Amino acid sequence: MQLTLPLLRQTARPSIINSLCSRASLPAQLPSVSITRQHYPPRAPPIRPTSQPTRTMASRCSPPGSPSSIPDGGKLRASSIRIFEKVSTLRRWRQRLLLDQRSVAFIPTMGALHEGHLSLIRAAARENHHVVVSIFLNPAQFGVSEDFASYPVTWDADIEALIKLDRELADDGNNLGRISALFHPTTGEMYPSGFPGQELASTGSFVTITPLGDILEGKSRPTFFRGVATVCMKLFNIVQPTRVYFGQKDVQQTVLIKKMVRDFMLPLEVVVVPTTRAEDGLALSSRNVYLGERRRARATVLYDALKLAEDAYKSGARDRAAVLGRAKLYIKQVQGVQVAQGPERRTQIQVDYLSLSDVDTMEELEVVDGAKGGILSGAIWMLPLEGIREGEDLGYGQGPRVRLLDNIILPPHDE
Ligand SMILES: Nc1ncnc2c1ncn2[C@@H]1O[C@H](COP(=O)(O)OP(=O)(O)OP(=O)(O)O)[C@@H](O)[C@H]1O
Numbered sequence: 311m312q313l314t315l316p317l318l319r320q321t322a323r324p325s326i327i328n329s330l331c332s333r334a335s336l337p338a339q340l341p342s343v344s345i346t347r348q349h350y351p352p353r354a355p356p357i358r359p360t361s362q363p364t365r366t367m368a369s370r371c372s373p374p375g376s377p378s379s380i381p382d383g384g385k386l387r388a389s390s391i392r393i394f395e396k397v398s399t400l401r402r403w404r405q406r407l408l409l410d411q412r413s414v415a416f417i418p419t420m421g422a423l424h425e426g427h428l429s430l431i432r433a434a435a436r437e438n439h440h441v442v443v444s445i446f447l448n449p450a451q452f453g454v455s456e457d458f459a460s461y462p463v464t465w466d467a468d469i470e471a472l473i474k475l476d477r478e479l480a481d482d483g484n485n486l487g488r489i490s491a492l493f494h495p496t497t498g499e500m501y502p503s504g505f506p507g508q509e510l511a512s513t514g515s516f517v518t519i520t521p522l523g524d525i526l527e528g529k530s531r532p533t534f535f536r537g538v539a540t541v542c543m544k545l546f547n548i549v550q551p552t553r554v555y556f557g558q559k560d561v562q563q564t565v566l567i568k569k570m571v572r573d574f575m576l577p578l579e580v581v582v583v584p585t586t587r588a589e590d591g592l593a594l595s596s597r598n599v600y601l602g603e604r605r606r607a608r609a610t611v612l613y614d615a616l617k618l619a620e621d622a623y624k625s626g627a628r629d630r631a632a633v634l635g636r637a638k639l640y641i642k643q644v645q646g647v648q649v650a651q652g653p654e655r656r657t658q659i660q661v662d663y664l665s666l667s668d669v670d671t672m673e674e675l676e677v678v679d680g681a682k683g684g685i686l687s688g689a690i691w692m693l694p695l696e697g698i699r700e701g702e703d704l705g706y707g708q709g710p711r712v713r714l715l716d717n718i719i720l721p722p723h724d725e
Pocket residue numbers: 418419420421425426427429430555556557558559560583584585586587593594595596597598
């Protein structure tokens with residue numbers, strides 16, 4: 311099922327982007343963090359992470375097995391998709407398109423591609439001459455105790471998915487463009503003065519968007535939006551896109567990117583694409599592979615709760631207590647049922663936040679503004695299983711606690 315919200319846009323007035331990305335001659339001075347990855351049990355996620363024994367920030371944050379046989383700027387097997395690892399090579403390619411006045415769409419990702427990512431690419435190909443996708447697992451947006459080391463990497467499947475989608479785009483006459491390039495840089499390439507570190511106290515060249523970046527997701531993940539804004543600013547400066555495409559699934563990220571584009575006068579348009587969901591409503595996410603069967607069966611609890619809040623709004627509720635009340639009660643009931651089931655059957659759920667916020671600032675609302683509407687959003691933790699049964703599917707990485715996000719946009723009600 312896919313929500314049929316219209317694509318949401320924001321355009322900034324054209325200006326020159328100042329490059330923050332000048333090439334420094336210093337070698338990358340990275341802390342060498344080497345962490346063992348767990349093997350994913352063979353149970354059907356849409357795309358299975360490849361086994362990768364270690365990930366070191368000193369070398370690269372992207373998988374080994376990238377096509378080193380292809381020269382930088384060369385084409386992926388049986389396709390016209392160019393793959394770039396170097397900023398300079400991508401820039402040379404981009405320069406030619408600038409002279410030809412071709413529109414370029416850009417979709418930043420961290421890989422482990424799923425239908426949600428592909429929906430962004432499809433939207434981009436409909437209205438741009440060229441689509442550039444990046445796969446870069448950005449260590450700066452992971453906190454020191456977060457899942458950077460185990461984040462799923464599915465490089466081969468990602469390449470297959472891009473090649474297959476590109477063929478589909480070529481066969482469908484309704485597209486202006488296709489996938490022209492994949493950017494897959496190393497950490498050293500993205501942080502030319504050396505990787506600044508993942509700590510809150512790290513120093514370096516950062517973009518911070520406050521207070522927006524400090525609330526909701528930013529409160530639980532204090533370095534997250536600094537990492538996202540910084541890497542997106544770098545990527546936008548490298549690719550110089552006409553339009554960038556982001557998923558509504560990460561709604562605070564979309565609000566933050568729009569604010570960054572406006573405040574830094576970046577000459578590009580931000581397009582927000584509706585959330586792609588599984589049949590039962592769960593928002594697709596690369597991290598869903600961590601869930602395993604037992605937790606996956608309860609993973610729609612957040613979306614179900616948000617839908618109850620949306621129903622309340624549709625029935626005329628406007629103030630915070632009336633809109634969020636049923637959602638909170640529903641989650642409490644699910645938690646109660648789960649606890650009563652005992653360790654071998656239950657799934658423990660913790661709510662991080664349930665929010666009703668302003669569409670531009672994401673500050674909490676007491677009453678929904680009739681002219682603007684609002685954003686219902688939430689984050690929950692699904693805790694690791696207790697009472698594990700013999701042979702039970704724990705999920706990728708032996709089933710760590712999993713953070714799930716979701717949101718629903720409430721339209722204005724004044725019309
Ligand atoms: N279900 C989805 N529908 C639409 N867009 C999505 C969906 N999932 C991710 N995206 C978008 O894809 C882009 C890249 O996201 P990313 O690579 O982090 O994947 P992800 O599934 O969000 O992973 P994570 O598990 O880290 O949340 C972002 O703009 C994100 O919002």
